[in-house]
Amino acid sequence: MSIKSTKPFEQTTTMETLQYEIGSGGTVFRYGEYVVVSRFVFDSYIAEIYKFIETPEKTDCDWIECQLKLIEHSNEFFEDGGHTIEWALDRIK
Numbered sequence: 138m139s140i141k142s143t144k145p146f147e148q149t150t151t152m153e154t155l156q157y158e159i160g161s162g163g164t165v166f167r168y169g170e171y172v173v174v175s176r177f178v179f180d181s182y183i184a185e186i187y188k189f190i191e192t193p194e195k196t197d198c199d200w201i202e203c204q205l206k207l208i209e210h211s212n213e214f215f216e217d218g219g220h221t222i223e224w225a226l227d228r229i230k
Contacts, residue, residue: 152201175221181214184221
């Protein structure tokens with residue numbers, strides 16, 4: 138199955154919005170200046186990597202309200218969320 142058959146990725150968003158969209162079917166977590174997303178799609182998982190384009194110091198907001206920019210997403214599907222996280226962390230390091 139092609140990644141193109143899923144919902145289009147948002148170019149900018151917040152952790153708060155991502156957590157709301159993903160719900161209990163995935164994971165959203167901060168990793169330094171990045172946010173890693175494991176998203177359940179159909180019967181598989183995909184990974185997304187976002188980078189903060191705002192900081193709490195500049196916006197007077199919490200991290201979950203700061204703007205993120207999509208950096209990369211997986212072009213393959215994974216059997217579970219753990220593999221999506223592994224994929225994303227390998228690219229961040």
